[in-house]
Amino acid sequence: DADVTQTPRNRITKTGKRIMLECSQTKGHDRMYWYRQDPGLGLRLIYYSFDVKDINKGEISDGYSVSRQAQAKFSLSLESAIPNQTALYFCATSVGLAGGSYNEQFFGPGTRLTVL
């Protein structure tokens, strides 16, 4: 089955450390997204990429950076982790503009990150 995978699934780190979360997809989708989920706040968009050469900031990009290494891979980095970045992080994909008019997104299983 075409899928969206995230690694690691769980990570505990210390304040100030650099962390990379990775996302891979076999769906052949052009668009990829990174969200964080916090209790009572729903999902908030961190960064998104509509193709390999297109990277855009979402609503909460401060403290994060991304890299789109290939159509299938989209990594999220925390350059210097802080405790309020403790959250559940999701990667998602969707088809490009020509392929879908309603932007259904397909989500990975999530990475639970704890910053001590």
Added chain:
Amino acid sequence: GNSVTQMEGPVTLSEEAFLTINCTYTATGYPSLFWYVQYPGEGLQLLLKATKADDKGSNKGFEATYRKETTSFHLEKGSVQVSDSAVYFCALSAQAGGTSYGKLTFGQGTILTVHP
């Protein structure tokens, strides 16, 4: 900007009870509307969608109707099961052509617990 507001939770029901989770939105034009479900320990998965006014999305016994006049997309199910226990997210995708096109805006999520 676009926004989605869901009824406050958590919601606790007995098996076979009727479920309603309210969702209202703010957006220009004609967004597409979605309900996503997140089962414990998993990522989000699309439950149902509606892409134009008066459309009814349905899946697994759940239904929601796109009401342009009340800017609402309430989720309903006539008889819930224990296996429906999950977090439910209402979301919208802006109309094509706008600067928000291609991104999802989520509500804060509603936790549903169904007891036997």
